[in-house]
Amino acid sequence: MSGTMADLKRMLAAGPPAGLHLLLGDDELARDEACRLIEKAVLEAEGGGDRMVVYGDEAEPDEIAVAAGTGSLFGFRRLVMVRRFDAMPAAAQERLLPVLTDLPAGVTVVLLAKSLDKRMKAAKALLAAARVWEFSLPQPAQLPAWVAQRAAELGVRLQGDAARTLIDMVGTSPLALQTELEKLALYAAGRPVTAEAVRDAASVAIPHAAELAVFQMAEAVAEGRTKEALSILRDLLAVGEYPLVILSLIGRQYRLILTACGLPAGASPAALARALGIPQAPARRVAAQARALGAEGAALGLRRVLEADMAIKKGLEPRLVLETLVVALSAMNKHAMGKY
Amino acid sequence: MAYVSLYRKWRPRLFSDVVGQQHVVRTLSNALGEGRIAHAYLFTGPRGTGKTTVARLLAKGLNCVNGPTAEPCGQCPSCTRIAEGMAMDVVEIDGASNRGIDEMREIRERVRYAPTEGKYKIYIIDEVHMLTNEAFNALLKVLEEPPAHVVFVFATTEPHKIPATVASRCQRFDFRRLGSADAIGRLKHVAAAEGIDVTDDALALIARYADGSLRDGLGILDQARAYADQVTADVVADVLGVVPLAQVQRFADVLAAGDTAQGLALVRELQEAGRDLRQFLKDAARYLRDVLLLGAGDETAGAALSEEDRAVLERHARELEPDLILEAIQALGAADGDMRWAVRSSLPVEMAVIRLTRAGGRAEGADGAATAPAGGAAAAGGDAADTAALLARIERLEQLVAQLAGGAAAGPAASGGGPTEPRDAAVAKPSVAPAAGPPAQAGTEAALAAGDRLAAVLAHWDTLHRTLRERRHLEVQAFLREGRPVAVRGDAVVIEFPPHRGFHRSSLDTEANRRILEDILKPLLGWDVRVTTTLAGEEEAGTGTAPAAAAPSSAAPAARRARGSGDGAVSQGPAPGREGGRAAQAAAPPDDPVQHPAVQEALRVFGGKIIGVERRDA
Numbered sequence: 018m019s020g021t022m023a024d025l026k027r028m029l030a031a032g033p034p035a036g037l038h039l040l041l042g043d044d045e046l047a048r049d050e051a052c053r054l055i056e057k058a059v060l061e062a063e064g065g066g067d068r069m070v071v072y073g074d075e076a077e078p079d080e081i082a083v084a085a086g087t088g089s090l091f092g093f094r095r096l097v098m099v100r101r102f103d104a105m106p107a108a109a110q111e112r113l114l115p116v117l118t119d120l121p122a123g124v125t126v127v128l129l130a131k132s133l134d135k136r137m138k139a140a141k142a143l144l145a146a147a148r149v150w151e152f153s154l155p156q157p158a159q160l161p162a163w164v165a166q167r168a169a170e171l172g173v174r175l176q177g178d179a180a181r182t183l184i185d186m187v188g189t190s191p192l193a194l195q196t197e198l199e200k201l202a203l204y205a206a207g208r209p210v211t212a213e214a215v216r217d218a219a220s221v222a223i224p225h226a227a228e229l230a231v232f233q234m235a236e237a238v239a240e241g242r243t244k245e246a247l248s249i250l251r252d253l254l255a256v257g258e259y260p261l262v263i264l265s266l267i268g269r270q271y272r273l274i275l276t277a278c279g280l281p282a283g284a285s286p287a288a289l290a291r292a293l294g295i296p297q298a299p300a301r302r303v304a305a306q307a308r309a310l311g312a313e314g315a316a317l318g319l320r321r322v323l324e325a326d327m328a329i330k331k332g333l334e335p336r337l338v339l340e341t342l343v344v345a346l347s348a349m350n351k352h353a354m355g356k357y
Numbered sequence: 358m359a360y361v362s363l364y365r366k367w368r369p370r371l372f373s374d375v376v377g378q379q380h381v382v383r384t385l386s387n388a389l390g391e392g393r394i395a396h397a398y399l400f401t402g403p404r405g406t407g408k409t410t411v412a413r414l415l416a417k418g419l420n421c422v423n424g425p426t427a428e429p430c431g432q433c434p435s436c437t438r439i440a441e442g443m444a445m446d447v448v449e450i451d452g453a454s455n456r457g458i459d460e461m462r463e464i465r466e467r468v469r470y471a472p473t474e475g476k477y478k479i480y481i482i483d484e485v486h487m488l489t490n491e492a493f494n495a496l497l498k499v500l501e502e503p504p505a506h507v508v509f510v511f512a513t514t515e516p517h518k519i520p521a522t523v524a525s526r527c528q529r530f531d532f533r534r535l536g537s538a539d540a541i542g543r544l545k546h547v548a549a550a551e552g553i554d555v556t557d558d559a560l561a562l563i564a565r566y567a568d569g570s571l572r573d574g575l576g577i578l579d580q581a582r583a584y585a586d587q588v589t590a591d592v593v594a595d596v597l598g599v600v601p602l603a604q605v606q607r608f609a610d611v612l613a614a615g616d617t618a619q620g621l622a623l624v625r626e627l628q629e630a631g632r633d634l635r636q637f638l639k640d641a642a643r644y645l646r647d648v649l650l651l652g653a654g655d656e657t658a659g660a661a662l663s664e665e666d667r668a669v670l671e672r673h674a675r676e677l678e679p680d681l682i683l684e685a686i687q688a689l690g691a692a693d694g695d696m697r698w699a700v701r702s703s704l705p706v707e708m709a710v711i712r713l714t715r716a717g718g719r720a721e722g723a724d725g726a727a728t729a730p731a732g733g734a735a736a737a738g739g740d741a742a743d744t745a746a747l748l749a750r751i752e753r754l755e756q757l758v759a760q761l762a763g764g765a766a767a768g769p770a771a772s773g774g775g776p777t778e779p780r781d782a783a784v785a786k787p788s789v790a791p792a793a794g795p796p797a798q799a800g801t802e803a804a805l806a807a808g809d810r811l812a813a814v815l816a817h818w819d820t821l822h823r824t825l826r827e828r829r830h831l832e833v834q835a836f837l838r839e840g841r842p843v844a845v846r847g848d849a850v851v852i853e854f855p856p857h858r859g860f861h862r863s864s865l866d867t868e869a870n871r872r873i874l875e876d877i878l879k880p881l882l883g884w885d886v887r888v889t890t891t892l893a894g895e896e897e898a899g900t901g902t903a904p905a906a907a908a909p910s911s912a913a914p915a916a917r918r919a920r921g922s923g924d925g926a927v928s929q930g931p932a933p934g935r936e937g938g939r940a941a942q943a944a945a946p947p948d949d950p951v952q953h954p955a956v957q958e959a960l961r962v963f964g965g966k967i968i969g970v971e972r973r974d975a
Contacts, residue, residue, distance in 0.1 A: 045525070049501075070502050100501060193525045199395070200528050203387040204380065218380050220401075220529040243653040251657075255403070255533045255569070259517065324687075333690035334639065337646045341686050344653045348679060 019151035025051055028148075033062035033094060037117055038127045039143060042152035046192040048129055051150055052098065059096045059125050066094030066123075073105035073130075078112040086116045088123045095124045103130035110139035118146040155191065160184050164194060171202040174209045182212040185229060186219050230258075231266035232299060234343070238267075239274075239306040243347040250343055260335030261326075267342070268322040270303075275315040277307035310350060318346055364575035367547050369410055370431055370440070372418075376543045376571060377535040378407055384530070385411070386427035389418040394425060394477075395528040396503035399485075401516040402532025405570025408512040411532075412481045413439060415510060416447045420475030435475050446472040452484040452513075461488070461495035468499055468507045478507050485511035486518035493520050500526040534569020537561070537661035544574055548588075553578065555588040558663045562593045562602070565661040600627065600637045602662075605644045606669050608637075612685060612713055613676040620710035624703060634706050635693055642689045648673045649682045685713050810845035810882075817881040818842065824877045833873055836865035840890065847957040849887040850878065856893050866890045 019041070020028070028034065034055055040048045060066050069084050076099070084097045102110075117126060128147070133140040155163045164180040175183075183201075187193050197219045201210055204218040230253050237246035253263055273293050277300075280292055289300040307315065325342040329335045369375045372382045381400075388394060398415070400408040414429070417439050421429035429436050438444040450460070464480065472478040482488075488496065500509070500523065511527060513519060535543075541564045548555045559581070567574030581588040581596045594601045604627065611620040627637055650658035652674040659670045688709040695705035818841070825834035837852070839861040844851040854862040864870075871888045878886040950956060950970050960967070 072498060100498075190521075190525055196395075196525065196528055199393075200384055200530075203391070203393060204384040206387050218384065220531050244655055247650060247653070247655050259515075262517070328687070328690050331690065331694045333693065334642070337642055337686065338690075340646055341649060341683055344649055344679065345683050347653070 019149040021150070022047060022051060022152065025054065025150055029054055029058045033058045033125075034148075035122070035125055036120055037143070037147040038125065039133075039147040039149045040127060040129045040152065041132055041149060043131055043154050044152040044191050046190075046195050047152035049192075051152065052127060052129065055125065055127055056096060056098075059094050062094060064093030066096060068096045068098070070098045070100065073099055073101040073103065076105075078105075078109040082113055082116045085113075085120060085124055085126050088121055093123055097124065097126045098129065099127070100129045102128040103133060107134075107137050107139055110137070110143075114139055114142050118142060154189065157189060160189060160194075163191070164198070167195060167198050168201075168210075171198055172207070173198060173202045173205060176209045176211050178212040179210050179215050182215045183219055186215065231263055231270065235267060235270035236302060236306070238343055238347045239309065239350050241347050241350050243344055246343045246347055247340065250339055254336055254339070260329060260339055263339060264322060264326055264329065264342075267346075268319060268326075271315050271318040271322060273303045274307045274310055275312060275319060277303050278310075278312040278315055280304070280307075314349065317349065321345055321349075362576070363547060363551070363579040364572045367575060369407070369414065371429075372411075372414055372427060375407055375411060375414070377539040378411065378532055381411060381530045381532060385415055385418075389415070389425045389427040392425050394419065394508060396505075396507065397500050397509040397527040398511065399516070399519065399524055399527035399529040400510060400512045400532060401529065402514070403534055403569060404514055405567075405572035406532040406534060407571070408532050409481065409483055411530075412479075412510040412512060413447070415508075416444070416477075416479040416481070419477045419479060419508060420444070420446060420472075424476065438474075444474065446475045446477065447479045447481065449481045449483065452482045452511075453487040456488045456492055458489065458491040458495055461492040461499075465495060465499050468504050471506055476506070479510065480507065481510045481512065483512045484514075486513040486515040490520075493523055497523050497526070535567075535571055535574075536569075537564045540564040540567060540569070540571060540574050541661065543571055544578055547575060548578065551582075553582045553588060554586060555581075556590065558590040558602075558666070559588045559593045561661045561663055561666075562590050562597075562599075566593075566597055566599065598633055598636055600632050600640045602644075602666060604632075604637070605640050606666070606673070608641050609644065609648065609673045609677065611710070612681065613673065615714045617711055617714040620714050621707055624706050624710060628703055634702060635696055638689045638693045638696075638706065638709075642686050644670075645677075645682050645686050645689075648677055649679060649686070652677075652679055652682070681713070685709075688713055810884075811842065813882055814842045814845060814850050814878070817878070820881060821874070821877055825873070828873075828877075830873055833865065833870050836861045836870070837874070840865065843891075846889075847887075847952050847954065848885050849889045852888060852890045854890065854892055859892060862890050862892060 038055065040051050042048060056068060060068060071081060071084075081097065081099060084095070088095055099105075117128075120126060128143070133144065135141065135144065161180045161184065164183060165175060168175045168180070183194065183197060187197050200220075201215065201218055204210075205214065208214075230249050234246045234249040234253075237243075237249065250263070254260070273295070276293055277289065280289065284292070284304070286297040286301055289304050290297040293300050293303060295303070310318065321342060325338045328338045372386050375382050398412075400412060402408055417424075417429035417431070417436050418427060419425050420435045420439065422433035422435060423430055424435075431437075431440070435444065435446075439447050442449070450464075468478065468480075470478075497520070499507075503509075509527075511519070511523075516524065516529075541560050544560050544563060545555075547553075548560070555578070563574050563577045563581070567577060577593065577596060578588070581593050584596055585592045591601055604623065607623055608620070610616075611623060624634070627634060647659040647662075647670055651670060659667055662670060692705040692709040695708075696702050699705050822834055822837070825831070825837065839858045840852040840854040842850050843853040852865075866889075874888045875886050878888070951967055956967070
């Protein structure tokens with residue numbers, strides 16, 4: 018049975034933790050915070066103690082066994098943290114079992130891992146012997162509230178769509194959201210933070226950036242909003258986004274539209290999302306674009322993308338190619354939207 | 358004292374000196390002011406936007422004797438040593454050459470030790486995206502357990518190459534390209550402080566080519582001031598090797614007017630001036646991009662231009678159709694690519710000019726890729742044939758232009774042209790003179806074809822004379838010298854003699870002499886040439902009212918658009934002079950429909966034979 022952050026805090030309030038603790042889950046931020054709480058509880062408890070941090074992908078089992086099997090030389094307690102315990106070979110984990118399941122008094126061992134393979138003997142034994150704390154990523158629906166709460170803790174006053182904008186830009190990683198909130202707190206310096214301020218100061222998550230912005234750009238293009246599309250494109254280029262990455266994502270958008278063109282007219286949002294392999298909200302927007310453009314328009318758009326690709330590879334200035342592509346597609350789609 | 362380049366001399370010493378990165382400066386200043394320092398920063402953005410500079414300023418702010426502070430004193434030992442690059446606690450590492458796991462392990466070892474002088478040990482790793490995966494993995498371990506006295510600053514132009522695990526543990530700042538206004542402002546400030554005499558349009562040009570990088574902008578200014586006492590736009594253009602804006606604007610005028618002759622003349626002038634034609638293609642494409650964007654409502658397009666040039670840009674945005682601009686950008690790009698393989702580097706440029714200024718590139722399939730069907734193999738084959746034909750045509754036109762520019766200052770371009778009349782309008786006019794009879798479109802096409810053939814004859818006229826000399830037909834050449842080709846009707850080349858040279862005409866016009874000429878001309882021209890002669894008076898009759906071909910004027914764009922739309926309405930302006938009238942006469946369809954130039958051209962192009970003529974009354 019695993020515990021939550023609230024359970025952990027309650028336990029720590031009762032006194033410094035002892036024994037074996039297993040911190041699991043995808044939420045790196047929560048795991049790190051749990052680690053710091055345990056560390057603080059151990060080291061700041063009466064009598065003090067020492068701390069040792071090792072990594073599962075580089076430490077020898079004997080090194081960990083010696084550290085965990087002996088008490089502190091400088092205080093009453095010893096904390097041994099093994100990060101990336103899941104990167105340690107199963108055989109090495111097994112070798113540690115005798116020590117980890119029978120720790121001396123005053124020794125606290127914290128193992129951090131995303132997950133453990135529960136089929137393995139060592140994992141089974143550890144899950145049975147340790148206090149397990151599990152930290153999963155917040156559900157998408159919970160994120161706005163999560164962001165609002167974290168912002169409040171940092172003294173950031175989010176207004177309007179600021180939380181939503183931040184999530185759209187940064188993505189769903191709590192660690193990345195927290196880092197951006199800390200930056201926003203410094204940027205705002207006590208002033209309210211609007212969606213516009215978020216757009217100005219926050220950094221779009223790297224793997225997410227082009228995808229999100231290009232989607233917005235493709236929407237603007239699809240609706241003939243040339244100026245807006247150009248503005249987004251320019252922002253992407255300004256932060257050094259690769260033109261070919263942008264181009265490939267524009268192409269992806271048109272492939273999605275083309276796919277949507279082949280789906281039944283009354284397809285449900287869930288069916289759309291399944292067919293397109295994207296969440297329902299963007300799937301609905303893609304479907305609307307497909308209705309406006311039609312298969313022919315989408316194919317033409319895709320061909321323009323291909324031509325732009327060739328032009329860049331033939332040595333034409335990428336920025337110029339992308340800008341003219343956006344204008345060409347936008348003009349084409351403005352016409353299509355008019356018909357639609 | 359050793360010379361210090363402008364960009365080093367004017368590197369910001371305070372956060373307030375940093376231009377165009379307010380969002381970064383504000384956040385970092387607040388962080389320093391409040392002492393809320395992250396253990397790792399990731400600075401991303403294009404080159405020359407201030408990443409390393411701000412990293413050093415951050416280091417100063419952290420280790421200044423008054424620090425952490427947003428306003429480092431710049432005087433204390435720590436600040437001065439950081440400015441000199443001598444600080445023990447500020448370690449700058451080039452990620453490109455220290456990219457392996459060993460280097461990162463070394464850093465992991467070193468970060469344990471406390472700073473020697475200041476409060477923090479700052480590691481600035483430039484080009485951090487160059488690290489290997491193993492090195493990033495080692496670096497991540499430091500970031501997961503960072504010592505309190507260590508601050509990392511990673512700088513990169515390629516943030517997508519940074520593993521998400523590393524990036525998510527850094528406070529990331531996106532440095533943006535400088536806007537034109539910011540760049541010009543800073544350049545102006547530096548120029549004034551350095552006593553550099555620089556014009557506004559020169560600054561605008563520098564800002565444009567610096568492309569948001571102040572370092573590059575200062576570098577260009579540095580070079581330009583060594584080049585001339587007064588830094589003007591022309592000086593900057595010379596330094597950069599770019600084509601002066603006026604020439605590019607002229608190219609846009611040529612496009613708007615659909616003026617092939619002027620376009621070819623421009624290319625020739627650029628060559629004669631030693632300009633790099635590939636650079637011209639790039640500059641022209643960039644300019645057209647600005648025209649396109651401005652036309653699409655993007656007010657930032659051409660923001661770095663002077664007021665006067667901006668007005669020209671706006672005029673071009675009004676005059677040029679977006680389709681034509683898109684087509685032109687594609688054609689210029691294609692020409693740029695073709696130049697690598699062309700025997701004569703100017704040919705692809707001239708071909709692009711002809712495509713874009715003549716019957717409309719789209720109609721001719723000039724933009725191949727843009728208008729070809731998706732499955733395009735056939736289109737590609739068509740393009741190749743089209744290219745070969747155009748190359749041959751350009752070759753002929755080029756010689757013609759050279760010939761006309763050299764000798765045929767054949768009198769001022771007849772009437773009505775005004776100062777913008779192309780010097781070799783005589784070339785352009787026949788090619789676009791409208792046919793007199795219906796159908797108008799077919800007549801126009803026929804006139805175009807006849808004009809091409811005449812151009813080809815003119816292009817080979819010198820060769821004809823030379824061959825006559827080589828073959829010792831000196832008498833024939835002597836007679837021929839008094840005449841010149843004025844038209845092509847079907848396969849017949851019409852040679853006109855002045856009224857007082859009837860003797861020369863009649864002497865030349867024998868079956869034997871005609872055969873000599875035809876035998877030489879046939880292989881040169883590639884069709885079954887016949888030669889006919891005429892006296893000038895005979896041709897003049899009834900030619901005075903024929904309209905002139907399109908000449909550059911304020912109405913030209915409209916005319917070009919009309920032509921593009923296929924209505925063939927290209928005639929305008931006052932009545933032509935002699936040359937234009939003659940050309941129009943030559944292009945007019947004869948009474949015999951079989952001899953109609955359009956029919957003859959169709960036969961030439963497609964082969965086949967006429968099996969009958971059917972008249973249809975309107």
